[in-house]
Amino acid sequence: MRKKTAEEWEQVRIPKGLLNNIKDFLESNQAKELGYTSASQVAVDAIRELLIQHNPQMRHFNIQDNIIRVVDIKIDNNLLIEIFHKNNLLRCSYCEKVDCEHIKFLWEDPNLVKEFKKLGLKPPV
Numbered sequence: 001m002r003k004k005t006a007e008e009w010e011q012v013r014i015p016k017g018l019l020n021n022i023k024d025f026l027e028s029n030q031a032k033e034l035g036y037t038s039a040s041q042v043a044v045d046a047i048r049e050l051l052i053q054h055n056p057q058m059r060h061f062n063i064q065d066n067i068i069r070v071v072d073i074k075i076d077n078n079l080l081i082e083i084f085h086k087n088n089l090l091r092c093s094y095c096e097k098v099d100c101e102h103i104k105f106l107w108e109d110p111n112l113v114k115e116f117k118k119l120g121l122k123p124p125v
Contacts (some may be wrong), residue, residue, distance in 0.1 A: 016042070034114070048108050058105045060112065068112075070102050088122050099124035 022039045023034045025031050036042050061069040061080055068083040068090070075081075081102055083092040106112050107123045116123075 012043075034110075035117075045110050049110060058102065060106065060109060063115070068106060070105065072102060083120055085116075085119065088120050090121060090124075092115075 006094055017040055019039060024041050025042060026039065027037055036045075058070055058072045061071050062068075066085050068085070069080045070083060071077065072079065072094075075094075076083055081092065083095065083102060083106065084091050089098050090100050090103045090106065092102045094100075095102060097103070103119070107116070
């Protein structure tokens with residue numbers, strides 16, 4: 001995964017106590033197992049998860065064998081979009097791409113990212 005440049009980041013201020021809690025978490029085995037190495041990684045994942053829970057435009061439906069199904073509410077609340085994983089990449093059957101919004105959505109879910117890493121899948125560039 002490429003490193004983000006300074007132009008792609010904005011500053012957000014958080015209370016010192018919360019930052020200390022994040023630093024304590026980073027020293028834990030759980031944080032190491034999850035691959036966290038910085039406070040910004042923890043904060044980004046926490047914010048992303050909150051936004052997914054409270055503003056879903058898409059939702060993960062299920063995983064079966066090498067197929068992940070997503071419902072894209074913007075397109076149709078009943079349409080299941082199938083994402084296939086092959087050769088360490090995800091490919092969207094709806095968009096016929098490896099870097100569409102459906103795949104990016106899946107990579108924003110921390111629980112799915114853990115599963116993807118176990119499978120050796122790579123995020124879109």
